[in-house]
Amino acid sequence: MSEQHAPFSRAEYDRRLAKTRAAMEKAGIDLLFVEDPSNMAWLTGYDGWSFYVHQGVLVFHDADPLWWGRRQDANGALRTVWMVDSQVHGYADHFVQSTERHPMQDLAEIILARGYGDKRIGVELENYYFSAKAYLTLREELPGAELIDATALVNWQRGVKSDEELGFMRRAAAISERIVDGIVERVEPGLPKNELVAEILRDAIRGTGEDWGDYPAIVPLLPSGPDAAAPHLTWDGRRFETGAATFYEISGCYRRYHAPLCRTVFLGTPPEHILRAEAALVEGLEAGLEAARAGNRACDIANALAAPLTRAGIERGARCGYPIGLSYPPDWGERTVSLRTEDETVLEPGMTFHFMPGLWMENWGLEITESILIRDSGPAETFCNRPRKLIVKG
Amino acid sequence: MSEQHAPFSRAEYDRRLAKTRAAMEKAGIDLLFVEDPSNMAWLTGYDGWSFYVHQGVLVFHDADPLWWGRRQDANGALRTVWMVDSQVHGYADHFVQSTERHPMQDLAEIILARGYGDKRIGVELENYYFSAKAYLTLREELPGAELIDATALVNWQRGVKSDEELGFMRRAAAISERIVDGIVERVEPGLPKNELVAEILRDAIRGTGEDWGDYPAIVPLLPSGPDAAAPHLTWDGRRFETGAATFYEISGCYRRYHAPLCRTVFLGTPPEHILRAEAALVEGLEAGLEAARAGNRACDIANALAAPLTRAGIERGARCGYPIGLSYPPDWGERTVSLRTEDETVLEPGMTFHFMPGLWMENWGLEITESILIRDSGPAETFCNRPRKLIVKG
Numbered sequence: 001m002s003e004q005h006a007p008f009s010r011a012e013y014d015r016r017l018a019k020t021r022a023a024m025e026k027a028g029i030d031l032l033f034v035e036d037p038s039n040m041a042w043l044t045g046y047d048g049w050s051f052y053v054h055q056g057v058l059v060f061h062d063a064d065p066l067w068w069g070r071r072q073d074a075n076g077a078l079r080t081v082w083m084v085d086s087q088v089h090g091y092a093d094h095f096v097q098s099t100e101r102h103p104m105q106d107l108a109e110i111i112l113a114r115g116y117g118d119k120r121i122g123v124e125l126e127n128y129y130f131s132a133k134a135y136l137t138l139r140e141e142l143p144g145a146e147l148i149d150a151t152a153l154v155n156w157q158r159g160v161k162s163d164e165e166l167g168f169m170r171r172a173a174a175i176s177e178r179i180v181d182g183i184v185e186r187v188e189p190g191l192p193k194n195e196l197v198a199e200i201l202r203d204a205i206r207g208t209g210e211d212w213g214d215y216p217a218i219v220p221l222l223p224s225g226p227d228a229a230a231p232h233l234t235w236d237g238r239r240f241e242t243g244a245a246t247f248y249e250i251s252g253c254y255r256r257y258h259a260p261l262c263r264t265v266f267l268g269t270p271p272e273h274i275l276r277a278e279a280a281l282v283e284g285l286e287a288g289l290e291a292a293r294a295g296n297r298a299c300d301i302a303n304a305l306a307a308p309l310t311r312a313g314i315e316r317g318a319r320c321g322y323p324i325g326l327s328y329p330p331d332w333g334e335r336t337v338s339l340r341t342e343d344e345t346v347l348e349p350g351m352t353f354h355f356m357p358g359l360w361m362e363n364w365g366l367e368i369t370e371s372i373l374i375r376d377s378g379p380a381e382t383f384c385n386r387p388r389k390l391i392v393k394g
Numbered sequence: 395m396s397e398q399h400a401p402f403s404r405a406e407y408d409r410r411l412a413k414t415r416a417a418m419e420k421a422g423i424d425l426l427f428v429e430d431p432s433n434m435a436w437l438t439g440y441d442g443w444s445f446y447v448h449q450g451v452l453v454f455h456d457a458d459p460l461w462w463g464r465r466q467d468a469n470g471a472l473r474t475v476w477m478v479d480s481q482v483h484g485y486a487d488h489f490v491q492s493t494e495r496h497p498m499q500d501l502a503e504i505i506l507a508r509g510y511g512d513k514r515i516g517v518e519l520e521n522y523y524f525s526a527k528a529y530l531t532l533r534e535e536l537p538g539a540e541l542i543d544a545t546a547l548v549n550w551q552r553g554v555k556s557d558e559e560l561g562f563m564r565r566a567a568a569i570s571e572r573i574v575d576g577i578v579e580r581v582e583p584g585l586p587k588n589e590l591v592a593e594i595l596r597d598a599i600r601g602t603g604e605d606w607g608d609y610p611a612i613v614p615l616l617p618s619g620p621d622a623a624a625p626h627l628t629w630d631g632r633r634f635e636t637g638a639a640t641f642y643e644i645s646g647c648y649r650r651y652h653a654p655l656c657r658t659v660f661l662g663t664p665p666e667h668i669l670r671a672e673a674a675l676v677e678g679l680e681a682g683l684e685a686a687r688a689g690n691r692a693c694d695i696a697n698a699l700a701a702p703l704t705r706a707g708i709e710r711g712a713r714c715g716y717p718i719g720l721s722y723p724p725d726w727g728e729r730t731v732s733l734r735t736e737d738e739t740v741l742e743p744g745m746t747f748h749f750m751p752g753l754w755m756e757n758w759g760l761e762i763t764e765s766i767l768i769r770d771s772g773p774a775e776t777f778c779n780r781p782r783k784l785i786v787k788g
Contacts, residue, residue, distance in 0.1 A: 049612060050626040052522070052725035072712060072754050076624035093712040094736070097729050102520075125527040126496075128446070129724075132529030133520035133545065151527065194606035198599035205592035212588035212631030218443060219609045230470035232444040237606030318466060318487040329723045330523075331446035335491050342488070360466050 006045025006082040007255045012164050013082050016043055019157040021061055029148055030119035031111065032059040035130040037328040039154040040067075041256060044083060048076040051129055051328060053096055054103040058110070068107055070096060104134050108141030117142055122150030128330060155336045158325055160350035165257065165325060166373065169352060171211045173259035173371060173383035175252025179203045180263055180384075183250075184391055189242045189267050193222065193235045204252060214253040217332040221249040228365025231358060242268040245390070247358070247367035251332060258324050258332045259383040260354045262367035265391045277359055277366055278390040280312035285368060285388055288320070288339075288355055292372055292380035298343040305357050306341075319343075320357040324371060349376045352383075366390065400439025400476040401649045406558050407476050410437055413551040415455055423516035423542055425505065426453040429524040431722040433548040434461070435650060438477060442470040445523050445722060447490055448497040452504070462501055464490060498528050502535030511536055516544030522724060549730045552719055554744035559651065559719065560767065563746060565605045567653035567765060567777035569646025573597045574657055574778075577644075578785055583636045583661050587616065587629045598646060608647040611726040615643040622759025625752060636662040639784070641752070641761035645726060652718050652726045653777040654748045656761035659785045671753055671760055672784040674706035679762060679782055682714070682733075682749055686766055686774035692737040699751050700735075713737075714751040718765060743770045746777075760784065 006013065020043065024032050035056040040046050043057050044065055055069030067077040067088045074090030081088065091106040111117065123138065124130050126149075139147060161169065182203045187196055200220045207213035223233040225244035240246065244267060251260035266274065284305040291304035305320050321339030324332055332354075337345045339353060351374040359366040368388050372380035400407065414437065418426050428434055431445040438451055438459055449463030461471040461482045468484030475482065485500040505511065517532065518524050520543075533541060555563070576597045581590055594614045601607035617627040619638035634640065638661060645654035660668065678699040685698035699714050715733035718726055726748075731739045733747060745768040753760040762782050766774035 047628070048624065048626040049615060049628055049724070052612075072625050075754065075756075076627050079621060079624055079627065094734075096713070097716075097727075097732060123526070125530065126525050128525070129522055130526055131520050131522065132517070132524055132526050133543075135526030135529070136519065149527070192606065194599050194601060198596040198607070201595040201599060202592040205588050205595060207588060207631070210631075212586065212629075213592070214630075215613045215628065218446075221443060227473060230442065230473055231466050232442040233470050233473065234441070234443055234609065235606075236608075237601070237604075319490070322491075330443070333491075338491060340488075360469065362469075 006080060008045065008164050010082060012162055013043070013045065015162065016157065017065070020059055020154055023153050023157055024059065024061065024122065027122065027148065027150065027153065028120055029122035029150060030061070031116045032122040032150055032153065033107070034059065034124060034154055035134070036124055036127045036154070037129070038326055041328070042154065042158055042326055044081040046077055047080045047256065048073055050076065054134060056107070068110065102133065102137040104137035105141055108138055111142060111145070116145065118144040120146045120148055122148045122153060124151045125149045126151040152336055155334050158334055159323055159336060160348055161325060161352055168254050168257035169259050169325070169383060171254040172252040172257050174208045175204060175211065175213050175254065176250065176259050176261040177384050177386060178208055179250050179252060180248065180261055180386055183248050184265060187240055187246070187265050187267070187393065189240055191240050192237045193224070193240060194237050197222070197235050200250060211254055214255055216251045216253040216258060217327040217329045218251070222246055223365065226363045229360050229362055231360050231365065240267060245270065245274060245364060245366065247365050249367060256326045256328065258327060259371040260324065260332060260356070260369065261371060261384045261386065262356065262358070262369040263386070263391055264366050264368060265393060267393055270390060270392060274364060274366065274390070276312055277314060280308045280314060281357060281359060281366060281368055282388050283308035284357060285355070285370065288357070289370070289372065289382070290379045292347065292355070292374060293378065294347055294349045294374050294376060296347050298337050298339050298345045298347065299341050301355065302339045302341050314359065316357065316359065321353045321355040324352050324354045347374045349374055400474060402439065402558050404476060406556060407437070407439065409556065410551065411459070414453055414548055417547050417551055418453065418455065418516065421516065421542065421544065421547065422514055423544060424455070424513035425510045426516040426544055426547065427501070428453065428518060428548055430518055430521045430548070431523070432720055435722070436548065436552055436720055438475040440471055441474045441650065442467055444470065448528060450501070462504065496527065496531040498531035499535055502532055505536060505539070510539065512538040514540045514542055516542045516547060518545045519543045520545040546730055549728050552728055553717055553730060554742055555719060555746055562648050562651035563653050563719070563777060565648040566646040566651050568602045569598060569605065569607050569648065570644065570653050570655040571778050571780060572602055573644050573646060574642065574655055574780055577642050578659060581634055581640070581659055581661070581787065583634050585634050586631045587618070587634060588631050591616070591629050594644060605648055608649055610645045610647040610652060611721040611723045612645070616640050617759065620757045623754050623756055625754050625759065634661060639664065639668060639758060639760065641759050643761060650720045650722065652721060653765040654718065654726060654750070654763065655765060655778045655780065656750065656752070656763040657780070657785055658760050658762060659787060661787055664784060664786060668758060668760065668784070670706055671708060674702045674708060675751060675753060675760060675762055676782050677702035678751060679749070679764065682751070683764070683766065683776070684773050686741065686749070686768060687772065688741055688743045688768055688770060690741050692731050692733050692739045692741065693735050695749065696733045696735050708753065710751065710753065715747045715749040718746050718748045741768045743768055
């Protein structure tokens with residue numbers, strides 16, 4: 001039986017660890033604890049659907065990372081992380097969902113045993129899975145330590161992708177294209193929506209040729225007609241109808257790396273106001289892609305997008321994109337940069353974004369998006385290659 | 395275009411609200427804030443993949459609940475909750491993933507405006523999406539309020555299912571059966587694992603006849619051979635092999651309600667030790683089901699299970715089950731009762747559990763499980779109807 005193993009080279013993990021340690025140094029952090037499963041995976045190769053119990057990675061300046069989690073999941077860590085077995089620690093099951101004890105008591109023991117009880121410890125205060133209770137327990141068990149907010153410290157190190165990572169994202173993009181092609185081929189009036197989703201997920205997991213599909217961090221989102229004003233509604237069994245637009249927010253996923261691609265399909269004859277919005281949106285997308293260059297800023301993309309929309313009388317309140325790469329549920333964004341007028345982050349070669357200017361109006365919605373790569377020079381490259389337009393069927 | 399609407403009757407939501415208010419009263423809570431998407435859905439009917447940003451429901455003693463979340467998701471709330479539109483509040487997008495402000499500042503304003511600034515406010519301290527930062531921000535913005543740990547307060551109210559809920563779970567169970575039948579039919583040596591998962595998800599979302607399938611809160615888990623010792627590994631493209639067992643942890647899902655069903659398939663001739671484990675496990679399952687009666691306790695199920703296993707020399711460290719019902723990722727358990735020797739919760743008619751005595755050993759794993767309903771009298775009913783055995787294929 002072949003063993004699973006971390007998806008990247010040791011050199012790549014060393015690169016990631018060095019970046020993270022440098023960021024820790026800069027922030028005055030002696031020890032870093034990450035519970036974000038995406039950060040855990042990026043640092044160690046750990047992969048498993050175990051983030052519903054407390055788990056994490058301790059990052060030291062002067063020793064290899066330590067994977068910490070539930071004992072049964074330690075078996076999964078042994079099979080997926082690059083570190084040696086002694087760097088995998090599993091806590092007993094009686095800590096799980098107990099009112100009498102908390103797993104963070106076990107973590108605190110490790111931290112104390114290793115001499116960090118009076119040190120500066122970074123924790124991801126604003127992150128899924130690192131609950132208020134987890135923080136309060138660590139606080140109580142480590143009264144001599146200083147707990148520092150290290151939210152997104154690792155996420156920021158993930159921003160510029162290595163060539164190895166870009167390779168994974170290109171594979172994910174090929175799966176995204178296949179998914180969208182399948183949607184366009186199959187959707188028609190009378191088809192129950194869940195049946196289309198069933199095919200979307202089948203295409204997503206079948207992947208393309210050599211590349212098996214991993215589960216996307218978000219399920220397919222595809223609200224129709226007036227429901228399209230609510231971008232995160234999931235499906236039911238109602239049938240597609242003539243006279244309505246449905247936008248499809250999907251992504252292929254290859255070994256946790258995503259390349260989202262959204263398109264909208266109108267069944268029937270689109271009304272004037274949606275065609276006007278399409279024209280403005282496509283013009284805004286083109287302008288945004290032009291502005292998406294190394295040396296420009298995140299806000300430049302947002303401002304370039306906004307101009308044609310404003311001229312067409314469309315005001316978007318929301319941001320128009322976010323970084324992408326590796327991710328676990330519930331989100332495929334990296335939660336660092338936002339493509340919006342307030343964000344002056346400088347774009348660097350190797351950064352990757354989902355350029356996502358969705359229009360979610362009171363009674364209709366339109367999404368035409370691209371996953372993009374900031375290049376050394378020139379405008380951004382799109383990972384996928386599909387026409388940027390509203391798709392109209394029969 | 396037909397509108398979406400809450401899945402249950404108004405009387406059912408009134409029942410749920412009354413139970414919750416009584417529990418709040420008992421705990422001395424003046425105002426309850428729930429961020430657990432399962433609790434939000436159970437109380438209001440809200441449904442959407444929006445739990446990756448802060449959102450929640452405020453439960454008052456003397457007014458209808460208030461849905462609070464991101465402005466674009468407020469559109470989804472308008473389409474799914476039972477309350478009137480004025481009970482839906484959306485915060486501006488500039489609160490989302492900002493380092494300058496936090497959505498909890500917006501929530502705090504509402505709480506203050508409604509006169510609860512100096513009251514006792516329940517919050518779910520130990521919950522996936524209620525981050526440490528969310529807690530600390532509320533703490534800072536409401537210095538006069540007492541923040542009380544209301545973790546699982548609503549979850550406990552969900553324990554005994556109404557007939558309406560049991561109806562949904564039976565539909566989910568029919569989907570679970572279809573998924574397992576499809577697995578048994580398709581799995582064979584040489585089949586790439588992701589291709590089987592693609593069919594599993596297709597079956598899951600197609601549902602059965604009238605009943606469309608909703609997304610399960612956990613993706614299919616199906617590690618093979620020695621990887622089966624790590625219960626939460628997800629798939630890749632490696633092919634099934636003769637001489638290995640694979641366990642399948644799956645669930646149908648109907649409108650967020652689950653009925654998990656796990657089975658194990660061995661391709662080839664199972665070795666003696668796995669057959670001995672199967673025999674002990676099935677005996678333990680039968681004993682556990684016999685003990686799963688109203689008036690008995692959670693630990694009685696666990697102890698009944700343990701006896702045959704101990705006689706066969708198998709010691710399980712983990713609990714052997716948990717309550718199920720409605721859920722959102724990352725978990726389909728209700729996080730209240732655990733079927734384990736420490737838990738003396740009395741079983742009541744209408745409680746539902748995933749009786750899940752997985753064996754995850756160093757080099758092999760075996761799962762044969764049942765979703766069960768505690769009845770008024772007699773042993774538990776199983777939601778699914780499939781043989782309890784290791785499935786062996788050529």
